[in-house]
Amino acid sequence: MAKELLEGNVAFAEAAVRFGLRAYFGYPITPQSEALEHLSKRMIEEGRVFLQAESELAAINMVYGAACTGVRVMTSTSGPGFSLMEEGFSYIAGSEVPAVIVNMMRGGPGLGNIQPSQGDYFLMTKSAGHGDFHPIVLAPASIQELIDMVGLAFELAEKYRTLVFIAGDGSLGQMMESAELPPMQDLPKERPAWAITGAKGRESKFITSLYLGAENLEAVNLRLQAKLAEIRENEIRWQEYETEDAELLLIAYGIVGRICISALREARNAGLKVGLLRPQTLWPLAEERMAELARQVRGILVAEMSAGQLLEDVQRAVAAKTSVHFYGRLGGVVPMADEIVDKLRELDEETH
Amino acid sequence: MATEIRIPEGMELVYEYPESLAKKDTHYCPGCTHGIVHRLIAEALDDLGVRERTIGIAPVGCSVLAYYYFNVDFVEAAHGRAPAMATGIKRVNPDKIVFTYQGDGDLAAIGTGEIIHAANRGELITTIFINNAIYGMTGGQMAPTTLPGMVTTSTPTGRNCALAGYPIRMSEILAQTEGAVYVTREATTDLASIRKTKKAIKRAFKVQVEGLGFSCVEVVSTCPTNWNLDPWEAMEWAKENMTEYFLLGTYKMTDEVKALKV
Structure with missing residues (x-):
């Protein structure tokens, strides 16, 4: 086809x-x-x-x-x-x-x-x-x-x-x-x-x-x-992008996960070692992998078009092993890649 | 469990257990008419020879366990949704005979939308509607068909129509839909009405076998337990009161249906 x-x-x-x-x-x-x-x-x-x-x-x-x-x-x-x-x-x-x-x-x-x-x-x-x-x-x-x-x-x-x-x-x-x-x-x-x-x-x-x-x-x-x-x-499914050397981890799904790929590229160009975990199944969720990566990175940024719903599962999965930040837009507003990069910069500064 | 019948020598079997009825004791109260209507449906399915291709949809209410009592395939619906489930089943299995068995709360309150639209689409299904003017399973509360002034556990001083609205006449409403071809209101209040109900149920299934349209048989029934009457008094009460408000008779029968030999 x-x-x-x-x-x-x-x-x-x-x-x-x-x-x-x-x-x-x-x-x-x-x-x-x-x-x-x-x-x-x-x-x-x-x-x-x-x-x-x-x-x-x-x-x-x-x-x-x-x-x-x-x-x-x-x-x-x-x-x-x-x-x-x-x-x-x-x-x-x-x-x-x-x-x-x-x-x-x-x-x-x-x-x-x-x-x-x-x-x-x-x-x-x-x-x-x-x-x-x-x-x-x-x-x-x-x-x-x-x-x-x-x-x-x-x-x-x-x-x-x-x-x-x-x-x-x-x-x-x-x-x-x-x-x-x-x-x-x-x-x-x-x-x-x-x-x-x-x-x-x-x-x-x-x-x-x-x-x-x-x-x-x-x-x-x-x-x-x-x-x-x-x-x-x-049946847990997810995709990872540049997580091997990541110091900061983005977690996002669906269309926001895709926006985060652009954010990741922008952040890497700016010298931030960012990786992305994009869950392809929301239930069951790649919680163990999130916990593993939490031990590797300085901080996690969860991005969603909600007030923080996936966020609660990520917090539970990583069990305070690292700092978890959140960026969400509501009411139908779609987050832009540069807004996410700004948040990554804040996370980078706070966790240095 | 029903025991096997032995026919003594020289005698002939003239009446037997319908094959479409499971050989099980029911949980229904003494004097309840669900058992009668179950049997009439089973006899109709046997007569038409469709038992092996019939799928029933059980409701929520006293007859929620109807699937135990029929020797045909069944599914159990959510409260009021049997006509929607029946639609899904029949549309992908047009060769099956699909029927819903619903009480007054199920069909005339929570499931009003589903039954009207199924009828109006002319779904090739059959609905058997048991109207006993009360919620049996939940303990005798007001039904959409509870008569004015009738005492129930949620109308303790009698149904006040100014507050609780009026009993709804579903057969009259369903008969207005273009898709319905046979809508009749029968009763189980005496032998004559039971025999008539049997014929109506068989006709309703025949309508489906012939693919003519939606068919519905409303059966004015009794609930001795929640009416606080003995079974005989309940029959008499239904005859005197129920059939005054819910007039028996055929509300819709197209010429094609009329021409069916039943």
Whole structure:
């Protein structure tokens, strides 16, 4: 496949079609509606299921229903819609069915605005619904990575029978750059053995998240926790840039991680030995690697489009082994590379 | 557990356990009509020969464990969301017979949006709606269909419609949607109404088998436990009071549905 100029929302939508998306249920919300629009055409062309639901609440429950029958299914939304979907996330987690959700984050709280934000980090990694569970959260920093992560998201969702979130933001959804789409995959002919398909030639079965009796539900929870431990063991992903000799470490994800690559170059040109750790999974997070690097560097700067959400996890991970500073912009303001460099200079002076 | 039936010599089996019903004792209270409606659904699925391709969606409410009582595949929905889940299931599995089983709190309060839009889209699903005018599982609180003046644990002096609003008539509302082709309100208050309900449920599933549109059977039911009546009194009370406000009858039946042989 050749590279082509693609908008983020269209790119992930088309990638999903090519990775074997069988059904999409969604509700329009800026800044990701182009994905829904693209799929309204493409899914019908491919003879697959597209449905514009009456709300995000209905959309996620349609996803839940389709997921119970063992097909690749997804929805996409932004903050306010994501909040509405939390009920469904919890049921999907409790029922252990695979589903993929793209969240192109926008400024909040409330209606907020439609500018890019990373304010849903807590929501996605820690509180995606009632009860004890964590979805896998992937954080792409470019349209190519967004495309690739759609495929990864389906694989992980099916491997672990879990929810997978793709944490994008308004800028990633709206921007255009050149990227390569995957080739068209065939849809699987068979459904997985656990799927609800009608009791033909076998005992009838059901999928539920209801377990009466405290001991029963505790046993289910312990099994879920064991699965999460396995995910922690196997699925932590991150990228490092010039960390070998780094004395100062930047930590940032998504589009801010990408801005930090520019900041890193600028800072290196100015003689600062800066490295960057860019988490590609927000849950599970590269906490051990952060702790290792914390022993090597004089200080860490976490940069986010939030008031400091990833920051709390970094602080916990490095456990006061080094000084952790923060630079965040809020309300849809995107931090500039030179602002981050200024902060690195301050960190450099304070830790000399 | 139900025991196996031995037929004495010279006698003929004229009535048996439906294959679509699981051979299990239910948790329902004595006199509860969920058991009756479960059986009617099972008989309809057997009659139509669709058990092996049926997927049911259980609600939140007293019938939350319905998946234990049917010998068909099931999923358990969040409160009120069964029609959305059913939509997801049916759209990717158009060859399956998909039905939701919902109570009045589930369908007529928390899930009003989902049922109206599923009906309006003409989803090829069947909804069985149990209206007993009360929240059973949570302990007898007011339902959206609780009658004016009716005492519940959250309307201790009787439902005051000026404060709590009016009982909602869902069949009348659903019948207004273009996508619904068969909407009827039946009852389980005596043998005659039960037989009629059986026919309506079978027709509703037949509508789906033929792919005609959305079908819904509302069943005026009883809740002796939370109505504080014995089962017989509850039947009588439903007949005298429930069916006064919730008039029985077919609210929508297209010509195609009318032409079905049931």
